[in-house]
Amino acid sequence: MRSEEKVTFGRRAFRDRVDAGRQLGELLAQRQWERPLILGIPRGGVVVAAEVAKRLGGELGVVVARKLRTPGQPELAMGAVTSDGTVYLEEDVIRGMAVSPAELEAERRLQMAEAAARERRYGSDWRERARGRDVIVVDDGVATGSTAKAAVRALRKAGARRVVVAVPVGPPSTLEELAAEADEAVALFTDPLFMAVGAYYEDFRPTTDEEVERLLKTQGPQGPG
Numbered sequence: 622m623r624s625e626e627k628v629t630f631g632r633r634a635f636r637d638r639v640d641a642g643r644q645l646g647e648l649l650a651q652r653q654w655e656r657p658l659i660l661g662i663p664r665g666g667v668v669v670a671a672e673v674a675k676r677l678g679g680e681l682g683v684v685v686a687r688k689l690r691t692p693g694q695p696e697l698a699m700g701a702v703t704s705d706g707t708v709y710l711e712e713d714v715i716r717g718m719a720v721s722p723a724e725l726e727a728e729r730r731l732q733m734a735e736a737a738a739r740e741r742r743y744g745s746d747w748r749e750r751a752r753g754r755d756v757i758v759v760d761d762g763v764a765t766g767s768t769a770k771a772a773v774r775a776l777r778k779a780g781a782r783r784v785v786v787a788v789p790v791g792p793p794s795t796l797e798e799l800a801a802e803a804d805e806a807v808a809l810f811t812d813p814l815f816m817a818v819g820a821y822y823e824d825f826r827p828t829t830d831e832e833v834e835r836l837l838k839t840q841g842p843q844g845p846g
Contacts, residue, residue, distance in 0.1 A: 633820075633821060633822065633823050634789070634790060634809070634810050634821045634822075635789060635790075635821060635822050635823070636822070636823050636824060637822060637823065637824040637825075638665055638668035638669050638761050638822070638825075638828070639668060639672055641669050641672075641761065641789040641790075641809070641822070642668060642669035642670065642671060642672025642673055642759075642789075643672045643676070644789065644809055645669060645672070645673055645759070645787055645788070645789055645807075645809055646672050646673040646674075646675065646676030646677060647676065648787075648807065648809060649673060649676070649677060649757065649787055649807065650676050650677060654677055654679065654755050654757075655754075655755050655782075656679075656680075656754055656755065657674075657677050657679035657680070657754070657755045657756070657757055658679060658680050658682060658747075658750055658751060658754045658755065658756045658757070658781075659673050659674040659677065659679045659680065659681055659682070659756075659757045659759060660682045660683060660684040660747055660751075660756060660757070660758050660759065660772070660776075661681070661682075661683050661684075661759050661760070661833075662683070662684060662685070662686055662758065662759070662760040662768055662769065662772060663683050663685055663739060663743070663828075663830075663833050664827070664828035664829070664830065664832070664833050665760070665761035665825075665827075665828045666759050666760035666761050667681075667683055667828065667832075667833045667836055667837070668761070668828055668832065668836065669759050669760070669761050669788075669789065670683075670757075670759035671836045671840055673757065673759055673787065674840055675840070677757075679757070680750070681836065681837065681840040682745060682746075682747050682750060682837070683740065683743050683745045683747065683833070683837065684703065684745070684747045684758065684772045684775065684776065685703065685704055685736040685737075685739045685740050685743075685745065686701045686702065686703050686736065686767075686768035686769070686771040686772045686775075687701060687702055687703075687732035687733070687735055687736045687768070688700075688701050688732070688767060688768060689701055689702060689708070689710075689725070689728050689729060689732055689767075690728060690732075691714060691718050691720065692718070692720060692724050692728075693718075694718065697714060697718070698711060698714070698765055698767050699711050699714045699715050699718065699720060699725070699728075700714075700715075700767055700771070701732075701767040701768040701770065701771035701772075702729050702732050702733050702736065702771055703733070703736055703771050703772060703774075703775040704733060704736040704737040704739075704740050705733075705748065705775055705778070705779075706729070706733050707771055707774045707775035707778060708729060708771060708774075709767055709770040709771040709774060709802075710725075711765065711767060742830065742834075743833060743834065743837055744837065747776070747779070748775075748779040751776050751779045751780065751781040752779060752780040752781065753780060753781075753782050754781055754782055754783075755781075755782060755783045755785070756776050756781040756782075756783065756784050756785070757785045757786075757787050758772050758773060758776070758784065758785070758786045758787070758803070759786075759787050759788065760786075760788050761788070761789060761818060761822075762788055762789055762790045762791055762818030762821065763786075763788050763790075763791035763792075763795050763796070763799070763818070764791070764792070764795065764815070764817070764818060765795060766786075766791065766795040766796075766798060766799050769786050769788075769799055769802075770798070770799065770802045773786060773799070773802050773803045774802070783804050784803045784804050785803055785804055785805045785806070785807060786799045786800075786802075786803045786805070786806045786807070787806075787807040787808075788806075788807075788808050788809075789808065789809045789810065789821070790808060790809065790810045790811070790812065790815070790818065790821045791808055791811060791812075791815065791818075792811065792812060792813065792815035793811045793812075793813055796808050796811055
């Protein structure tokens with residue numbers, strides 16, 4: 622795990638996702654990449670990924686990973702799943718909340734279908750594009766990192782040559798877990814008192830599907846990027 626600086630909770634490290642992406646792109650540009658494919662996790666992660674792709678001269682795309690909601694406590698993630706069914710499970714949460722196998726499977730199927738629907742909307746074909754490539758998975762920040770972990774596992778199954786997770790900010794423990802899951806995890810800032818991604822942004826307004834589609838249209842495989 623590589624992090625450039627530790628910060629105290631409450632510091633506004635970034636103006637917005639574009640600013641975060643530009644800073645992250647500068648950090649990643651310090652190393653060599655071979656035909657990099659930069660995959661943002663929608664929605665906010667795609668804005669950050671677009672700036673990284675510009676700086677690296679890489680190809681922009683998306684990989685959708687959906688949070689698995691804990692029954693009765695939907696804000697609590699018990700893992701994440703991608704459109705091909707690849708999962709990352711938070712086993713402690715599943716045991717602690719006594720989630721049954723049937724409940725877990727029902728949520729997995731629901732979120733897998735939603736991930737597939739979103740990828741169809743975005744025109745994503747990450748499985749074909751990732752094979753044999755350097756792939757950088759980008760989000761606007763991580764808390765538990767469940768979605769990024771599921772994405773990494775799916776990309777390994779798809780035959781990516783190298784998978785790196787890159788984010789503007791997250792807690793040190795999560796970045797260490799991501800580094801163990803991926804080939805490398807890179808963050809601009811880590812905070813041991815981390816509580817929420819939005820706390821590090823001056824502007825953290827929601828990203829729309831239309832904004833994601835615009836970025837993919839202008840910077841995707843058919844665009845100038």
